[in-house]
Amino acid sequence: MSETAGHYFRLMRLDRPVGTLLLLWPTLAALWLAANGLPPWHLVLVFALGTLVMRSAGCVINDYADRDWDRHVERTAGRPLTAGHVSSREALIVFAGLSLAGLLLLVALNPITRWLAVGGFAIAVAYPFMKRWTYLPQVVLGAAFSWGLLMAYTSIRSELPREAWLLFVASVLWIVAYDTMYAMVDRDDDLRVGIKSTAILFGNADRLMIGILQAGALATLALFGSLHGLGQFYHLALAVMLGLFCYQHYLIRARVRAGCLKAFLNNTWVGFAFFAGVVVETQLVPLLQGIAPAAGAAS
Numbered sequence: 001m002s003e004t005a006g007h008y009f010r011l012m013r014l015d016r017p018v019g020t021l022l023l024l025w026p027t028l029a030a031l032w033l034a035a036n037g038l039p040p041w042h043l044v045l046v047f048a049l050g051t052l053v054m055r056s057a058g059c060v061i062n063d064y065a066d067r068d069w070d071r072h073v074e075r076t077a078g079r080p081l082t083a084g085h086v087s088s089r090e091a092l093i094v095f096a097g098l099s100l101a102g103l104l105l106l107v108a109l110n111p112i113t114r115w116l117a118v119g120g121f122a123i124a125v126a127y128p129f130m131k132r133w134t135y136l137p138q139v140v141l142g143a144a145f146s147w148g149l150l151m152a153y154t155s156i157r158s159e160l161p162r163e164a165w166l167l168f169v170a171s172v173l174w175i176v177a178y179d180t181m182y183a184m185v186d187r188d189d190d191l192r193v194g195i196k197s198t199a200i201l202f203g204n205a206d207r208l209m210i211g212i213l214q215a216g217a218l219a220t221l222a223l224f225g226s227l228h229g230l231g232q233f234y235h236l237a238l239a240v241m242l243g244l245f246c247y248q249h250y251l252i253r254a255r256v257r258a259g260c261l262k263a264f265l266n267n268t269w270v271g272f273a274f275f276a277g278v279v280v281e282t283q284l285v286p287l288l289q290g291i292a293p294a295a296g297a298a299s
Contacts, residue, residue: 007080008094011063012056018268019059022178023051023145025271026171029278030152033167033228037283043155046108051148053105057098058124058144064091065128073189075257113154120147135201138179142172163224170220177213178267180206181252184260207252214245221274230281237277244270 009015027047031039063070063081070082080086086094102121106114124144130137146168153164176198183190183199184206190197202209218238225234248263 007085011060011080011086011091011094012098013059014056018265020052020055021268022175022271023055023148024048025268025275026146026167027051027148027152029271029275030149030164030167031156032275032278032282034153034156034164035282037286039156042108043152046105047148047152047155050102050105053098053102054121054124057095057102058127060091060095060098061125062128064088064095066131067091069193069195072193073186073195075186075189109151109155110158112158112160113151116147116151116154116160120144120151123147131195131197133196135196136198137196138176138183138198139172141179142175145175146171163228166220166224166227170217170224173213173217173220174267174270177210177217178248178264178270180210180213181248181260181264184252184255185257185264206255207249210252211245211249218242218245231285233285234277234281237273237281240273240277241270244273 013019028044031043031047063079066076067081067088070076070079076082081088081091099121102117106117109117123140124147127137127140127144130140134140149167149171150160150164154160180198180202183197186195187197187199189195190200198209199206218241221238221241222235224230225238244266248266251259251263251266253259
């Protein structure tokens with residue numbers, strides 16, 4: 001890979017797939033839940049590609065918005081745009097190209113999902129600028145990252161049932177929790193530069209608020225499972241998520257940068273645990289239940 005290509009690669013965060021995975025696992029879980037089992041494979045492909053493309057686009061516009069601030073923050077000082085390896089014009093061209101790619105993917109989706117995608121795109125573009133005006137940019141990020149769950153439901157059912165909103169709320173609570181951990185990494189720099197975040201808003205109550213948000217996410221997911229008759233494997237996934245949340249609180253106990261970053265990264269396993277539980281519950285369990293009666297009849 002050439003040096004220039006490497007700068008573009010890093011601009012789109014293709015070298016750091018964590019953000020893509022944080023988007024991907026809940027979105028795929030929503031597809032499986034909406035379909036009550038295996039969704040159409042073309043939708044799985046579209047949403048997987050859409051997650052990659054739009055996360056990359058979000059990173060580019062975020063770096064464009066923060067290009068004059070990132071150089072003052074330890075974690076972001078080496079990013080290609082603020083370091084001068086990529087120009088603002090080049091970044092906007094990359095953003096436009098990624099946005100066009102996302103637009104082309106919408107051709108495979110139904111009209112209501114396309115309109116939802118427009119709303120999600122607007123929220124994602126607005127997010128980087130929220131850091132200037134509110135201490136709650138993590139809530140905007142939560143809405144942007146959770147929008148794919150709503151789209152997953154409309155792509156399968158051509159409507160937006162109430163259950164989809166339960167998943168949306170749970171996802172937003174979880175995202176605000178883990179992005180607060182991420183903001184804790186930069187809190188000292190952000191205070192000096194003037195960037196706002198929930199980590200600054202919560203102050204010494206940060207760990208308590210993260211715990212409340214995580215508890216709210218788990219309670220909402222438990223309510224979702226109860227209303228829809230999901231069984232032991234779904235609830236086992238929630239138990240695994242609870243264990244991972246407890247581990248994250250151990251990591252952030254001293255509020256040091258390395259521990260907070262490690263706790264944030266651990267959330268990829270939280271998302272995977274939820275996705276795995278949903279797949280087993282909605283696809284594997286019904287399959288095994290169908291095999292058992294057939295085996296009994298054969299004997």
